[in-house]
Amino acid sequence: MLDLVPFGQTGQESRFFALRLTRPDWPSWRPGQFVMVRPTSFGLEMPWARPFGICHMTSRHLICFFQVVGRGTRRMAELKAGDTVRVWGPLGNGFAMEPDTPTLLLAGGMGIVPFVGYVSEHPKPWNVTMLFGHREPLSCYPVDSINEHVPLDSLRETVPGDLDNFIFTIQERMREYAEQKGLILACGPLPFLKTVHGFARELNARVQLSLENRMACGVGACLGCVTRTTGEWPVADKRHGLVQTCNHGPVFWANQIEL
DSSP: OOEEEEESOSSSSOOEEEEEEEOOSOSOOOBTBEEEEEEGGGTTTOOSOEEEEEEEEOSSEEEEEEEOOSHHHHHHTTOOTTOOEEEEEEESBOOOOOTTSOEEEEEEGGGGHHHHHHHHHOSOGGGEEEEEEESSOGGGSOHHHHHTTSOEEEEEOSSHHHHHHHHHHHHHHHHHHHHTTOEEEEESOHHHHHHHHHHHHHHTOEEEEEOOOOOSSSSSSSOOSEEEBOTTOSSGGGTTSEEEHHHHOBEEEGGGBOO
């Protein structure tokens, strides 16, 4: 491990961190893919690795971004430079990237993470815009890394009416891009994705969703992260069935899955 950078304090201690690791020897990766991360310090106490979306990759570094929400991430927040961290990946499918197509990024909370790498890797970022909804202060999230490349509109939820405004804004922005036959990519918590999924059907929009299902193995062996498909699924014998999110996703076309 190279370092652990805290973001925006939300109390006495930060709960948001950028974890910078030495880049693994991977020939390629796609924004939207994820990795399984397991610090050696987990020992026998916590045998399972934790899945993290790839925030960004440079020629030298792999960067993950996480929020402390449970025992595993709480332990990860205690990592120090030089600690050994085992990583395997890149896993799953990434987001579609259509350089000449108007593209709207929709993020809810920690769903902003994979879009850092997406806007950095996009060959024509002037065709990309982003709408970001969040509850914590903006300083808790890696927004500066996105603003360097594409315009970002953010809406913070502090009172109940803010959520209604965010949902209305999502619908209007999706309508605009659907009329242009644009591409819409979304990542965030399940209620947020269900909202986007519903509007995708209503507007007949081209939408991809990145699911945040709980994953244990990351390679499709444990069957703990399944998602139900629709009749639009490309493989006939898997239509209206269950597929593993980790190796068939985490990015899916909205019309091919049920939420």
